[in-house]
Amino acid sequence: MPSLKNLFRRFLSLERGGKVDMSRITNETSLFSSPFFNTRTYEYVLSMIDVLASKPDTLGVPRFNPYWDARRAAITIEYIKEFNLAKGLVLEIGSPQYLVSQIIWSAFPGVTPLFTSNDLRYERIAVGDSEVDAVICLEVIEHLFDWPYREATTLNGLFFFLEEIYRVLKVGGRALFTTPNACSLWIIMRALLGQPPMLYEWHFREYTPEEIRQIRIYWI
Numbered sequence: 001m002p003s004l005k006n007l008f009r010r011f012l013s014l015e016r017g018g019k020v021d022m023s024r025i026t027n028e029t030s031l032f033s034s035p036f037f038n039t040r041t042y043e044y045v046l047s048m049i050d051v052l053a054s055k056p057d058t059l060g061v062p063r064f065n066p067y068w069d070a071r072r073a074a075i076t077i078e079y080i081k082e083f084n085l086a087k088g089l090v091l092e093i094g095s096p097q098y099l100v101s102q103i104i105w106s107a108f109p110g111v112t113p114l115f116t117s118n119d120l121r122y123e124r125i126a127v128g129d130s131e132v133d134a135v136i137c138l139e140v141i142e143h144l145f146d147w148p149y150r151e152a153t154t155l156n157g158l159f160f161f162l163e164e165i166y167r168v169l170k171v172g173g174r175a176l177f178t179t180p181n182a183c184s185l186w187i188i189m190r191a192l193l194g195q196p197p198m199l200y201e202w203h204f205r206e207y208t209p210e211e212i213r214q215i216r217i218y219w220i
Contacts, residue, residue: 036075036079041107042074044074048103049066057097058099076100076138086134087134088133088134089131091114091125091168092113093136093140096113121147121156121157122157125164125165125168127168130167130168131170134175135168135169135174135175140179142204143204144158179212186199
């Protein structure tokens, strides 16, 4: 495992003209590590990007680099396999038109998940109580802003949404959440380069691992 100093140097070496070359960053495996990374699954995801990104109704395709989410999609597929989430009634938060969603579920042809179209901050999910075996929520909670928003961040939109997830899950059901790490090396380096310290500047709120732990305690 490379030292933090060496990771900083590697990251800075990818910086050109005040900006980071995103396509080069995604190929730097020393900056992204996960015990759930599987090379064969990653190659499958890359092949599916070539098939699905060109579809006219596909959403969430980056304009310049459609491979940006490939590692995340591959790791998510492995999460779903490891924790046996592709069984029974599965609810994914979002639309089936998104590229990552299409790729993930193409790896599980026997599963037809439900999807959402409601305002997650204050509208109930159109599923009955205790009906869902698994919930998949990928890169969503960082978009949920407060409703109504006043002078302070109370996360009432997020907590309403989490209560809905709790409501629709069966006893023993599982939920998989992914969200950017607000104190990752990536974010630290963006700040050092004078860029906004967020993975995506239009996110409402990105969370640290400790904040997620505190939210989990509240939710449970």
